[in-house]
Amino acid sequence: MTTETAVGDKGKPAPQRRDTYNGAAGTSATGYSSAKGRPGSLNSTGNRPQKTQPNTGLSRPQSGVSTLYYSGEDDLDQLRQKYVLLEGDRRAYYETSQWTLKQNQETVHRLKKENKELKRQLSEVNSQRGALEPPANKDIRALEKKVHELRATHDRLVADRTRGSEKLMRLKESLQALEKDKQSLLAVDSPELRTIRSLENRLDKALVKHNEASSLSRTYAGIAERLRDERATFDSQLRAVEESLRAKGSDLEQLAAMSAEAQQAKEAAMADLRAAEAALARERERRSRELAERREQAEAAEAKRAGGDPAELERCRAAAASYDEAFREVQEATGVVDLAEFVDRFLSQEAVREDLKVRPDRGRWLLREGSLSPLGGERVAGRGAPSAIFSPSPFTALLRAPFSLREG
Structure with a gap:
């Protein structure tokens, strides 16, 4: 159904025209065909079209027609006629809708211009009225405007509060449901509770490993930073170490030579010591023999004199x-x-x-x-x-x- 309303030049509505599209017969409510302007209740031969049956491949013959002369060409002709009528009606409807759309667009454009002009006139009237009316009316209108704004703000806040209350109620209900689920889970040793405990244990272990990894990372970062700092003076330190190593090598060679000489001197001294010890032993033995002989002589002399x-x-x-x-x-x-x-x-x-x-x-x-x-x-x-x-x-x-x- 398409409704078209035309507005006159002075803002008065034009007479309305209602066209009712009959998709089955391809006619409108005015009684005229939308395809060629002929009456919609008659077909191309001047007779009212018969009611069609669904196309099943074979159409049942109409009453009063001999079945001896029936063939499928009658149904094919009827389908062709329907197709021609539908195609014409579709084209007519498309043209009508395009014309209606164009008329409506022109009407909208004209109404926008008129609305703009009316707003301008209203603004001029209000400005003239504001210049003539007393200041109290201006204050009243300002207060009324402010009241309207405050009322709108109040309504908006009330609506927000209502939505917040509803949301709070829903959250409370969800919380109560979760508490019930929690109590039910904690009341028995359910598989879900065991899974939660296992996940918590794994989480704790993961946190411990994460902390250890963070500590190691900080340690290695400090070592890397120190190595980067030492890299600037590494060459000079390496040269100093090499020079010190060469000096220590020469000192080692000298010490090795001195050690060999000391070993030789030690061996010579040990040989001299052994010879001296042997000579000392021989000398002590000789002295002991002499002392024993002298003691014997003294004892003999003492015995000899004892008789005197x-x-x-x-x-x-x-x-x-x-x-x-x-x-x-x-x-x-x-x-x-x-x-x-x-x-x-x-x-x-x-x-x-x-x-x-x-x-x-x-x-x-x-x-x-x-x-x-x-x-x-x-x-x-x-x-x-x-x-x-x-x-x-x-x-x-x-x-x-x-x-x-x-x-x-």
């Missing part, structure tokens, strides 16, 4: 005891254990004394240097402290006693 004067024997024993005491004191003072070493030192002391008698200047020099004792004896260095002072007065008899005993 008892007073002489007692005197010899007292002299031997005094000699032993003197020798013990000498040992404590000098640290000399071997009698032969003591004799050698004493003889060297005698040589020094004789030399000092010949050269007094040397004696004074030795006194200044501290190598000769002011008491007439020479200091013998050794063992971290000055040795005892040799004096010939009490020990000469001790040294000469064995010889005198041997001679007696």
Whole structure:
């Protein structure tokens, strides 16, 4: 159904024309065919068209028509006629709709112009009325406008509040449903709860691994940053290390040579030490034999004299005891254990004394240097402290006693 309303030049509506399209017969309600302008209730032969049946390939013959002369060409002709009518009606409807659309567009354009003109006239009238009306009316209209705006804002806020309340109610209902689901899940050991626990455990493990990875990443980032900083001075440090390595290599060669020399010297010293120890052992053995012989001689002499004067024997024993005491004191003072070493030192002391008698200047020099004792004896260095002072007065008899005993 198409409705067209025309507006006159002065804004009055024009008479309306209603066309009702009959899609089945291809006619309109006016009774005229939309294809060629002929009456729609009659066909091209002037007769009203018969009611058509669905096309099933074979059409049933109409009553009053002999079945001996029926064929499918009658149905084909009817279909062709219908197609021609429908095609003509479609074209007519398309042309009518295009014309109606054009008329409506022109009407809309004209109405827009008239509306614009009316708005301009209304604005002029309102401006003239505003200039003539009192200020109170202006304030009233401004307040009314503000009231309308506030009312609109209030309505909008009420609507927002209503929507918010509804949304809040829905959220509360959803929360209650979730709480019920939660209680049902926590009440029993359901598969969903086990799955949640498993996922939570996996999440905790993943967080721990993530933290460890973050820590390692920060550590490696710091190491990389330090390496980048050291890269600027790496060449100079490498050259310094190479030079130091070369110097250490030369030092190592020198130390190796010195070690070889020290090893050779050690071996030579060990050989000399072994030879000296062997010589010392031989010398000690010889001294021990001599001491044993002298003791035997002394015992023999003592036994020989024992048969004589008892007073002489007692005197010899007292002299031997005094000699032993003197020798013990000498040992404590000098640290000399071997009698032969003591004799050698004493003889060297005698040589020094004789030399000092010949050269007094040397004696004074030795006194200044501290190598000769002011008491007439020479200091013998050794063992971290000055040795005892040799004096010939009490020990000469001790040294000469064995010889005198041997001679007696």
